[in-house]
Amino acid sequence: GDSVTQMEGPVTLSEEAFLTINCTYTATGYPSLFWYVQYPGEGLQLLLKATKADDKGSNKGFEATYRKETTSFHLEKGSVQVSDSAVYFCALRGNTGFQKLVFGTGTRLLVSP
């Protein structure tokens, strides 16, 4: 079945450092890919998405590119802030049973001043 694999955390960075959180997926066909973020004490919210190969999703300085050849959707940000500290979830929606999202295990990011 469809699945998502994320790098384990926590990822600990200093403010203004470069961030990469790796995400790879297994799915048939052409799934849609997502990054969701869960800030402390809040519910999950959509950060960005990409619906076809080579698409780049972006929001709040974060970017991720849908790479079909490597089945990856790595999250990047050039300069993190303390306020980016949160748990980040990679997710996909496949072509079959497409209504549900399949999530990865989440990666906690801790940014220190």
Next chain:
Amino acid sequence: GAGVSQSPSNKVTEKGKDVELRCDPISGHTALYWYRQSLGQGLEFLIYFQGNSAPDKSGLPSDRFSAERTGGSVSTLTIQRTQQEDSAVYLCASSPGGRGLIRSSFEKLFFGSGTQLSVL
């Protein structure tokens, strides 16, 4: 309401008791999902509703788990004879959905803050 509302926010129960968790989706959202978030396990899909029917209940872990949705709105997740391994955060989400099953209508999920269930 303005967002997805879940109640209670915390529930502590004894092993063997039944519990009911409630979800109030965003008004007008026809699609509703239940997920479970366990420590180190990520988000585990439980069940999906389109209106009042559940076309995908493949994630319910056992027959102790059931869910219903009435009036195309509020949903209740019931766990019977709770076990310690049921301890987790239970998350509800909704999306616009729609009869045409247009893919974009399901792409953004709006999550509630969850119910933290602790089974002693």
